[in-house]
Amino acid sequence: MDSAQETIIAFLETVHPYDSLPRDVLTRVAAQFRRREYPENSEVYAAGEPLSGLYLVKRGAVEVLDPNGALVSVLGPRNSFGERGLLRDGLAMTSARTTRDSVLLMLPKAELRRLIDEYPAFERFFSRARQSAGHGADLATTKVSELMARKPLTCDPETPVAEAARLMRDNNVSSLGVVEGDGEAARLTGIVTTRDLTARVLAEGLDGSTPVGLVMTPDPLTLAPGSLGSDILHMMLERRIGHLPVVENGVLRGMITQTDLTRFQAVSSAQLIRDVATADTVEEMTEVTERIPRLLMQLVGAHNAHEVVTRLITDIADAVTRRLLVLAEARLGPPPVPYLWLACGSQGRQEQTGVSDQDNCLFLDDAVRPDDMDYFARLARFVCDGLNAAGYFHCPGDMMATNPRWCQPVRVWRQYFRNWVETPDPEAQMLASVMFDLRPIGGTSSLFRDLQAETLEMASRNSIFVAHMISNSLKHQPPLGLLRGFATIRSGEHRNHIDMKLGGVIPIVDLGRIYALQGRLSEVNTRARLLAAEEAGVVSVSGGRDLIEAYDMIASMRLESQAALVRSGRKPDNYLAPSDLSDFERSHLRDAFVVVRTMQSALGHGKGALG
Structure with a gap:
C-alpha cells in the first residue's frame, strides 16, 4: 500500500459514513478514490453534465449553484456533493466551483451504488438524495376550495320537488343545497340529490308539489374550504356518500361530488x-x-x-x-x-x-x-x-x-x-x-x-393551574449539548442517537398546548395551535414564525428518518444519528432546537411567549 492510499484511508476514517466501514472494505474503497487538484475559481462540473462519481472535499472550499446560478451551499472539508445527480439519472442537477485552491476525492458511481446497497449507514446518509426532486399536485393534498368547479345551486325547504328536479336538470347537476335565509345570511339546512328524488319521491308516490324539506337529508356532513382532498375521499368512501357540501361559518360555499374527482387519481x-x-x-x-x-x-x-x-x-x-x-x-x-x-x-x-x-x-x-x-x-x-x-x-x-x-x-x-x-x-x-x-x-x-369550551375557559382562568402546566411542559428539553453539539443517548441500542419524538417534537407539542390553554384556542393539532396562537397574539409574530419553522424542520426530519428506515427494510422508529446528517443539516437542526429552548425559556421566566 503506497503512502497516498494510506493518507486517503486516514482521512476517510474521520468522515461519516466511511468511518463505519470494516477495515478491509475501507481499504478497497480508498483505492477506488481518484485525487484531483483544482485551483481557485475552477469549475468542477456544470448543471446537466454527466457525472462520473461522487465528490468529497479533502481540502479547500466549493460552492454549489442551482441551474440559474443561485447559491445553494458552500462546502468545506469532509462534505460530499454530486450524489443527487448520480442517484437519479447520472446528470448533474447543480454546478460546482471551487472558491479556494482545493483537493477533491472522486468515488466512481459504481462503487457508491455498491456501498449504498451493502451498508445501511450509506443508505441512510444518501437516502434524501434518492427522493424525487418534485411532485405534482394530487387529490390527497389539494385544498377543497381548489376542487370546487362552480357556485353551488340552492333552493329553500318550501321549494316543490318538481321545481327542484327541473333546476337540477337544467343546470346538469345532481344535487342542491337547501338553505334558509338570503345572501351571506343563508344557512345550510340540508341537501337534496337526484337519488333522493328517486327513492323518496317517485318510489313513494309523492306529489310533485311536495316541499323539498320533507325529502332532503337534513344537517348533512360537510367540509370546510381548507380541508384536504383526502378528506373528501375518506368521507365519501367510508360513509358511502356521493355529495359533500363545503361550508364556512354555516354558509354554503360549494358542493363536491364524485364527478368532481374524476380528473384526479385516487392516492x-x-x-x-x-x-x-x-x-x-x-x-x-x-x-x-x-x-x-x-x-x-x-x-x-x-x-x-x-x-x-x-x-x-x-x-x-x-x-x-x-x-x-x-x-x-x-x-x-x-x-x-x-x-x-x-x-x-x-x-x-x-x-x-x-x-x-x-x-x-x-x-x-x-x-x-x-x-x-x-x-x-x-x-x-x-x-x-x-x-x-x-x-x-x-x-x-x-x-x-x-x-x-x-x-x-x-x-x-x-x-x-x-x-x-x-x-x-x-x-x-x-x-x-x-x-x-x-x-x-x-x-x-x-x-x-x-x-x-367550558374546560378551556375554567382552566385558563386558574393561574395556579396554568403555572403548573407550564412547569410540567418544560420537563422535555431539546437535546442540545454544551459545546455546540447534540446531547445524544449514551448507551444501549440507540447510543449516539437523539430521540426525535421525546426531545424534538414533544417539547413543541407541549408549547402548543400551553398556548392553546392561554388563548382558549379550540385547535388540537400542534401546527394549527401555533398558527392560531400567533394570530390571536398569544405569541409574538417573530416568535411564532420562528417556532413554526423550527417545528417544520424537526417534524420533517423525523419523518424522513422513518422513511429511510422503511426504505432499508426496517421498522420505523424515532431515533436519528446526527452523524448521518450533513454539516448543513446538523447546523440547521441545532438552530431549530435552539429556537425551541428559547421559547421554553421565555415561558418559564414568566414572560410568556411575547418576551
Missing part, C-alpha cells in the same frame, strides 16, 4: 381508507394497516409537508377505529345510551407517524345505568384489542377506554377536569396534558362539544 391513502371501510374482520384491517409504512415512505418521498403526511396517516387510524365500532355494535347490539369514542395523544392531534400506540377514552350519556356499563366494557375491549392487532399497540400507561376510569358518563368527565384544574398535582398535570388533546372519532359528538 394510496384513500385506497387504504376504502379497504378499511369494507373490512369485515380485524384480520382484514390488519392487512391494510401493514401497508402504512410503505405509504409513509411514498408520502415523504413525494415531499409532502409533514402535517399533510401525519394527517393522512392519522385518517387511517380514525377509519380503523370507526370500523371497529361498527363491528362491535354488530356483535353486541345497539348501545343502551349514546356514547362518544375519543382519541388523545398523537391520534387526537392528527400527528401519527409510522410509530403509534393508542390513547383513547369513552364519554357516555349521563342517562347510562350501572347495568349498562358491561356493554361499554365489552365494546371498549373489542375496539382496543382490534386496534392492537392492527398495529396500534396498547398504551403502556393504560390510557385506554378499557380502563374503567376512562369509560365514564359526561358528568364524571366534567368532574375529572374540574378536579385536575383545582388540584394540579403531578398526576393531574399529566392527565390534563393528555386530555387537552382529545378529539371525537365516532359516536355522538355533542357529548364533548360544550365540555371542551
